[in-house]
Amino acid sequence: MSTAHYEVKGEIALIRLDNPPVNGLGYDLRRGIVDGIRKAEGDNAIKAVVITGTNGTFSGGADIREFGTPKMMAEPSLPTVINVIETSSKPVVAAVDGNCMGGGLELALGCHYRVATPNASVALPEVKLGLLPGAGGTQRLPRVVGVEHALNLIVSGTTVPAKMFQGSALFDQYSEGDLEADAAALADQVVKEDKPLKRVRDMRVSHPKAEAFFMFARNGISQMAKNYPAPLKCLEAVRAAVEKPFDEGLQTERQLFAELMQTPESAALRHAFFAEREASKVPDIGKDTPSREIKHVGVIGAGTMGSGIAINFLNAGIPVTILDMKQESLDKGVAHIRSVYEGRVKKGRMKQEDAEQKLALLHTATDYDAYTDVDLVIEAVFEDMSVKQKVFETLDATCKPGAILASNTSTLDLNKIAGFTKRPEDVVGMHFFSPANVMKLLEVVRGDKTSKEVMATVMKIGKTIKKTAVVSGVCDGFIGNRMVGPYQREALIMLEEGATPQQIDKAIEKFGFVMGPLRMADLAGGDIGWAIRKRQYEEKPDMKRLVIADRLCEMGRYGQKTGAGFYRYEPGNRSPLHDPEVDRVIEECRKEMGITPRKISSKEIVERCIYALVNEGARILEEGIAQRASDIDIVYLTGYGFPVHRGGPMHYADQVGLMNVERAMEQFRANPNVQPGFWEPAPLLTKLAADGKTFN
Template sequence: MTKAVRYERDGDVALIVIANPPVNALGHAVREGLWQAMDRFAQDDARIAVILGQGKLFLGGADISEFGTPPREPHLPDVCTHIERSAKPVVAAIHGPALGGGCEVALGAHYRLAMEGARLGFPEVLLGLIPGAGGSQRMPRLTGVGPALDMMPAGGSVSASEALKIGLVDRVATGDVREAGLAYARDLLDAAAEPRRTGALSRPTHDAEAFDAARALWTKKSRGEVAPLAAIDAVEVATRTDFDAGIKEERRIFLDLMQTPQRAGMIHAFFNDRKVSKLPELNGVSPREIAHVGVIGGGTMGAGIATACLLAGLPVTLVERDEAAAKKARTTITGNLDAAVKRGKLKDRDGTLAHLNTVTDYAALGDADLAIEAVFEDMGVKKDVFARLDTVLKPGAILATNTSYLDVNEIATSTSRPGDVIGLHFFSPAHVMKLLEVVVAGQTAADVTATAFALAKRLKKTAVKAGVCDGFIGNRILATYRGAADRMILDGASPWEIDAAIKAFGLPMGPFEMGDLAGLDIGFMTRQRKAATRDPRDVVPTWADAMYHEGWLGQKTGRGYYTYEGRKGTPNEAILPFIEEARGDRPQRSFTPEEIQRRYLAAMVNEAAKVVGEGIAARPLDVDVTLLYGYGFPRWRGGPMLWADHEGLPALLADIKAWAETDPYFWEPSALLEQLVAEGRSFADLNKENVQ
C-alpha cells in the first residue's frame, strides 16, 4: 500500500482513505494505492468499502506534476474498472470538489454519497480533452444524456443537491464525511445491498434532437475548439454501443485529443495562469491590508469596479460629482448585483449593498486603504483627482488609477507620495472580466505591487504586471493589430471581410465589431490625443473620423461599421464612399481569410515582441495571458506568442520583412524577434529562462 492511500477497518466496513495533500491529486501513488486497496478489500472479510478523501476534498483531478511525462500503470480507466468490478459493494463518500478523474473514480463505485458543499463535474474540455476514464459512458447511464450534454461540453459541474436530483449521487449528507460514509455503508448492509455496477446499467436512450441541439450550440460557442464537440460525440457513443466498446471509443477520442495543438494550447494557458503572478521582486514582500476601498467615478467602469469589490466582501465608498450622479451609480451597482444573484454568484443582494456608500465629498475616503479613480480619460482630470486624494487619504493608503493609456508616472507627480501610486487597469465590465493589468510606475513601492496582486486574487481576477507606456501591454498591442486591419482596408479588404476572418480564427469579435461595441468616439478621441506626436508615416483611418462626424458611433447610436436592430448588426455600406476616398489611387487587391489572419496576427506578435523586449511585459507568457483574458484570444490557441512559436518565427519574420518593403514604418521588425530567429530560439525559451 502506498503512503498516499490508507486502508482501515471499522467493523464490517473497510475505509480506503486518499491522503495525498494538498488536493489529493490522482498521481501514480494514488492510482497504485487505490488498486492495492481494492485488492486487499477483495481478500479480507470486510463486507463493504468506503472510499473517501482526507483533508478538504475527495479526489482532485490529474496530478499536474505528471503533465508531459510518460504515463505509468495503473492507468486511471483501469483503476475505475477495478473498483467497479469488486464483488462486494463500494461507496464513494464525496466532500468538496470531485472533478475530472475524481468524479470518474466516484462513478466507478457502486454507490455515491455527497456531502453538502460537494461539487461533481468534468472540466476536461478546459484542457482540450474529454473525460478519459469512463465518465462519458457512466454518467449518461446514471442521468440520461441531457445532464451529460449540459455538463461535459461546457467543462461544468453541479452541486451535491443538483447531483442528487439528476441521479449522479444517491444520498446527500451533512456533518463529517467519515461518519456519514460509515452510516451510509451500514444502511446499505442492513438493506443487503449488492454491488450496482454503473457499466452494467441499461444503455441510455438516444435523443437525436438533444444531440443536434448540443452540436448546434457548441459549434457556435466553441469557435473552432474541438473538445466540446468531441465530448458530445463521446456521450453519443454511450447510446449506440455496449459499455466495453464505449469505453474503448472514449479512450480513442481522448488519446487523439492528447496529440492536438489545441490541447497543447490549453495546457500552455493552464500553466501560465499559475506562473503569471510569480514575480521575483515580490518574494518575501507582504501586501498591505485592504479593508475599505474608495472608488472615484460612478460611470460604467467605476460602478463595475465597485461591484467587483462588493462581491469580494469589501466595503466601498464611491465618490461622484453630485447627488444625481451618485444616485445613478448606486442604481447601476444595484443592477449589477441583481444580475449576480441571477447568475448564482451572490445570495444576499441587500446585505452586500449595505456595504456601499455613495457620496459627493472626498473627505468620506479618509479611512480608505485603497482609492481607485475611474474618471474621464484625460490627464488634467486625473491629476486633479489624485491631488485631491493626496490631501484626504491616510498615510499608507494606496492611490490607483484605472487609466487605459495615460502615463502613470505623470499622474503620480500630482501627489506627495508617488511610492503609493499604481495603475489598476480593469477591463469592462469590471465585475465580469478576469484580467487586471497592474501598471507599476517608476517609484511604486514593492508592497504596493504585492497588494495589487493580492487584491486581484481576492477579486478572483488574473493579474498581469505591466510597465508604463501608452496603452501598457494590451491596448498598445491592440492599437497595432487594429492598425494592420486599417491598412488592409486601404489595400482593398472590407471591414466585414476582416471581421469574418478574425472570427473564423477563433476570436469572439472582429476589430470593427469591437469598435462598434466600445463606441467609435473612443477611437476618435484617442487619435485626437495622439495627433500632435503622430509620426507622419502613420496611417490615419480618415473614414472612421468621417463616421464620427456623421454621428455614427456604433451600437449606442444604432449605426457604425454595422447598422443595428438591437445588438444584431448588418454591414453599413454607407461607409464605403468614405473608405474609397481614403484609398485614393492606392493599388487595390483582394485578401483571402488566411492572408487577413496572417497579417493581423503578425502585427500582434511583432508589437508584443517589442513590448517584451522593452520590458513592458516581463515575459512572453504575460502577453499571452493578457490577450487571452482581456481581448478574447482563443484559449485553445494558448496565446499569440505560442501561436507564433507554432507557426515558426523564421517564417513569420520573413513575412514581416516582406511587408516592410512597402510599409517600413508599420512593419519594422522587432529587435527581439530578429534576435530569437538569429539564435534559433523561441518565445517558449524566454518563458523557461524566466520561470520562478
C-alpha cells in the same frame, strides 16, 4: 507530499486521499490507492474498504502539476486504479464530500458503492480543456444517471450538487452527519448481506429512442460547439456506451480521448488553463510577502467605468465610497449600479434582500474629505495627465498613510502619475476593462517604485473581486492597449489599400474574434483612438498618419455613441450598418494619397492583424513589460476577445511556427504603404525562430 493514508477501524480499512489542495490524483496518490486495496485484500480481518478524502474534499481529478511530465501517464494510471478497485474481492465504498470532479468522479464510479454529502460538487469538466473523460466517465455515468442527463453533464462540463442525483443510482446514500461513519455503516451492511458486489460496468444502459435522440443532440451540439471538436466527441463516446459492450465502449472513449489530445483546440484550451494560473504568480513576490487589509474602497468618477468598478467591490462585500464633483453624475452612477442589481433580481440571479445588502454598502461623496480612511482608492477620471495630476495630488494630501492609490489609466505613464505624490511606493495601476463589472481582466501596472507589499495586496484583491489579474510594466498602453494599436493600425492601412470595413471585420470574426477591429473601434469610441493618435503624432513626427480614421473623426463620427463611425447605427440598435458615406470618404482619401485600390484576401487581413499583435508582443517581452508570453495570451483572451480555441496571440504564433510568422512579415515589409520599420521582426522573434523555439 501526495499520499494515501491507510487506517484500520474494526473490520473496515480507510484509505484517505491526501494531496492538497484538492486531492489531485497524482502518481503517488494513485500508487497509494492501489497499495491500500491490495493490503486490505491480503488482510483476512478486513471485510470492506472506504475511500475518502482529506481537507473536506474527495478529489478534484487529475493533479495538474503533473501535466506534461512522465508521472502523468505512469502506471498505475487512473484506469488501472479503477480496475483494481472494481475487481476487488471486498466491497469498496466511496465517501464523497467537497469536490468530486473529473477523475475524482470517475474514481468514485469505479467503487462498488457511493455515499455523498448533499452539497458535494460533482462534475466531469474535461470538455473545458478540449478533452473528454478518459477513465470511463462517458461509459459509467450514463449507466447510473441516464443517457440524457449524463450527456448534458459531460458536454457542458457543468458543476452540480450531489443532491441533484437523488433518485438515480449515482449515490447509494446521502449523509447529513458523519460521512465517514455512514460510509462505514453501508460497507458493514453490504458485508452482512453477502450479495454480489455492484459494479457500474455491469449495469444496463439504454434509451427508448436512441437514434433520434443522438441525431437531435448532434444538431444542437454542432450549433453550440462551432470551433470546438470535444463536445461532438463526447457525444460519440456516450453513444458508444449505449450501442457497444462496456469494454468496447471504453476502447472508443480512450481512442477519442487520444484524438482530442492532439487537436490544436485542446492544446489552446490547456494552455489557457495553465496560463491563467501562472499569471497570478509574480516572481519576486512570494507567499510570505505581507499584504494590506482592504476594508473600505474609494472610487473616483461615477461614470460607466467608475460605477462598474464599484460593483466589483460591492459584490465582494466591501464597502465603497464613490466620489464625483457633480451631484448629477453621482445620481446617474448610483442609478446605474442599482439598475444592475435590479436586473439580477428580475432574472432570478439574486434575491432582493441580497441586492439590498450590496447596495447598503455603497456611499457617495462630492468631497475628498470622505477618503481620509479608505484603504484603497481607484481613480476612473478622464484620460488626461493634467486631470490625473490634480486627483493624485489631492489624494496624497487627503488619504491616510498606507492607503493604496490606484489609477485606472489605460495608456498614461504611471511613473509620472506616482511622481505627483510623496508616496510613489503606494501608487499602482489597476486597469479595468469595460464593462468593468463583467470583463474578467485586470491589468495590474507595476510602477518603478510600487512596493512589493502593494503588489501583493492588489493581486490578492484581484482574486477577491474575481478578476484575472495580469502584471504589466509601465509603457504607453501597457500590454493590451499597446498591442491593440498596431493591430488596429494594420486594419486601417488595409482600408487605404483596398479593403472595406465589412471585409476586414468579417475576416477577423471568421478567425474567431467576437468582433472585428473596426466594429471594436466604433464600440470603444473613435474619439478615444483619435486622441491617442494625435498625442502620438506630436511625440513621433515621422509616424504615418491614418488618414481615413482621422477624417471620419473630424466629421464627428465617433462610432456607436454618435450613431456613425466606420458604420452607421440606428437608435436603440447596435448592429453595424453599411454606410455609403464611409465608402465616399475612403475613396476620397485614397485619391488624395495616390493609392490605387487592390484586392486583399482574408488570409492577408488575418495575418497582418494577428502578426502585428505577435510582433508587438515579442517587443513587450524583450522589454520586460510582460513577465511571460502566456501573460500576454491571457490579456488578449480575457480582455480583447481573442478566440479561446486559438490560445492567445503568442500561443497561436507558436502553433503556426515562428519561422513562418517571420517569413510572412518579410513579405509585408515590401509593401510601400506601411510604416517604415513596422514589419521589422522583434529581435526576440528572430532569435526564437532561428533556434527553432517558441514563445511559450
